[in-house]
Amino acid sequence: MPQPTFEELLRSAQRSAHHLEMRDAYDLDADYREWSEGNLFDPSERWPWWIELVSSTVARGVAVQRARIVSEPLSSYTRYEYELTGGHNVKAGEDVRWLPRRQSSDLALPGNDFWLFDGVTVLFNHFAGDGTMTGEELVTDQSVVGLCSSAFSAVWERAIPHQEYRPA
Numbered sequence: 001m002p003q004p005t006f007e008e009l010l011r012s013a014q015r016s017a018h019h020l021e022m023r024d025a026y027d028l029d030a031d032y033r034e035w036s037e038g039n040l041f042d043p044s045e046r047w048p049w050w051i052e053l054v055s056s057t058v059a060r061g062v063a064v065q066r067a068r069i070v071s072e073p074l075s076s077y078t079r080y081e082y083e084l085t086g087g088h089n090v091k092a093g094e095d096v097r098w099l100p101r102r103q104s105s106d107l108a109l110p111g112n113d114f115w116l117f118d119g120v121t122v123l124f125n126h127f128a129g130d131g132t133m134t135g136e137e138l139v140t141d142q143s144v145v146g147l148c149s150s151a152f153s154a155v156w157e158r159a160i161p162h163q164e165y166r167p168a
Helices: 006-012 030-036 048-059 076-092 142-158
Strands: 016-021 063-070 095-100 113-117 121-127 133-139
Touching (some): 006 048, 006 113, 006 121, 063 076, 076 095, 095 142, 121 142
Parallel strands (some): 016 063
Antiparallel strands (some): 016 113, 121 133
């Protein structure tokens, strides 16, 4: 049986979808390059599919939470994410928090970014050194799920809500 897609996993979530991001840069795609050249755009117009996907998930009562561990001062890419978060992630219904990397040194964290669905399924995102996504890995092993659940909870507890976070 083929692995479910990210969208299928999010649409089938019943209680929660937690996302932990730990990289200072991802794929430096055309959207990022456009932003870095000073061409600002409305993220909800650029990515309406995300707004629909998350808002319909939240409307079903699913808590969609994203935590980002970030180096300060922020990389240019992370500043791009920060500036678009309110009009994109938060507008869609995500609860987003930021944790300065220096405050995460004593936390046990998995080696890759992940999504945790309903506390039972982890979808790891794998990236190349340049930030391009190289694949996904679906894991239901409860020891791995437990690590990811405790890691997300520990980060979430310390992280600063998007509306309060002021990057260095």
